[in-house]
Amino acid sequence: EVQLVESGGDLVQPGGSLRLSCAASGFNFSSYWMSWVRQVSGKGLEWVANIHQDGSEKYYVDSVKGRFTISRDNAKNSLYLQMNSLRVEDTAVYYCARRLGNCSGGYCYNWFDPWGQGSLVTVSS
């Protein structure tokens, strides 16, 4: 079964740090782009970061640039999100997701499947 399981969510004070992990199983982890997505309570989904299969390319939403770092360990089938200088507005459920892609008739498209069940990060004093 293809599965993603997040861990590491916790209560942390503003300015603090936290590392989220995402354990992958049931597929060849090293063959896929991976992403982190978050959802603030009562709000919509917000993409946070992407990482290439070999870790050579990383992209972030502007609001976390310079504070968050996405990484992966293909030998451990694991994805990580190091979060530093945390702010109250980073409080959210964080999901990891696998990116899939295909091309047809000269057009290419991507989507996320599966997603993990989410890990709650609470930033509060």
Next chain:
Amino acid sequence: DIQLTQSPSFLSASVGDRVTVTCRASQGISTSLAWYQHKPGKAPEVLIYGASILQSGVPSRFSGIRSGTQFTLTISGLQPEDFATYYCQHVNSYLVTFGGGTKVDIK
């Protein structure tokens, strides 16, 4: 950056209703659009990708269509398990954009 404008934000419907959700892209994205269903406390699940391709295992009452930069998700015959929030998404090589979401509630 590409923006996705989803409408409506909220809709009330009854079991058996036909429901449509619209997502408009700020520029051309070809067929690079996916639709997700998200229920509280659960992981989001893909329904449609490539604008109109039904994900394996998803009921055929869900369908997607593209007309230029406007994309539509239709649920033909709403079922009790369909009450949820729906999101559109565009993924390019570097960035990912979500629509604001449409919450489908019971009338």
